[in-house]
Amino acid sequence: MGITMRHLFQPSVTLQYPDEREELPPGARAQLYVNIDDCIGCNLCARACPVNCIDIETVKATDDVDLGKTSTGNPKRFWLTRFNIDMAKCMYCDLCVHPCPTECITMVPEYEYSEFDRTNFVYHFSNLSPEMVAEVKDKAEEEAERKKREKEEMMRKKAEEKKKKELEEKKRAAEEEAKKESETKDDDSENRNSENDDKE
Numbered sequence: 001m002g003i004t005m006r007h008l009f010q011p012s013v014t015l016q017y018p019d020e021r022e023e024l025p026p027g028a029r030a031q032l033y034v035n036i037d038d039c040i041g042c043n044l045c046a047r048a049c050p051v052n053c054i055d056i057e058t059v060k061a062t063d064d065v066d067l068g069k070t071s072t073g074n075p076k077r078f079w080l081t082r083f084n085i086d087m088a089k090c091m092y093c094d095l096c097v098h099p100c101p102t103e104c105i106t107m108v109p110e111y112e113y114s115e116f117d118r119t120n121f122v123y124h125f126s127n128l129s130p131e132m133v134a135e136v137k138d139k140a141e142e143e144a145e146r147k148k149r150e151k152e153e154m155m156r157k158k159a160e161e162k163k164k165k166e167l168e169e170k171k172r173a174a175e176e177e178a179k180k181e182s183e184t185k186d187d188d189s190e191n192r193n194s195e196n197d198d199k200e
Helices: 001-008 044-048 131-197
Strands: 032-036 054-060 080-087 105-108 122-124
Touching: 032 080, 044 054, 054 131, 080 131
Parallel strands: none
Antiparallel strands: 032 105, 054 080, 080 122
16 A cells, blocks of 8 residues: 555656557667668568568669669669568568668668558558559560570671681681692692703
């Protein structure tokens, strides 16, 4: 009873949640957030994740598209067709945050994201619509096919040039050999004529 009376006249330490919320300290590990405009699609965060909760799909930008640069000055070369984080798998280890060269993935002080459906824990950060994703993939495939054909054509031309050069070298070698044989025959003929003159 004494303890109750003593605390009765002291300031309350109870927070009236949800009207009042506890502020998380700096560096607290909570929900992951991705600033997709600064992401370059390097996959370093996905590789660092020990539970594979980060799912990234990238498509290389075509030559006629300039995706610009991030706020840190890094050039963007890939479309991010998918960037999902499954917070139901996340173990809050913070290992994905540190490798990021553009610091686009961070842990934000957000802890109120309870769900009844587990699929709602998958957060989608890509800002491309399904139609845009399909268009980007089709365009990338067309360019890859075009570059493949160009490479094959270039290799074919190089092979033809090499073959032509080899034939020219063989022809030149044959001509030189024939010339040497002709000179040798001429020398032999001159020697025989000289011997016949001496005998006479």
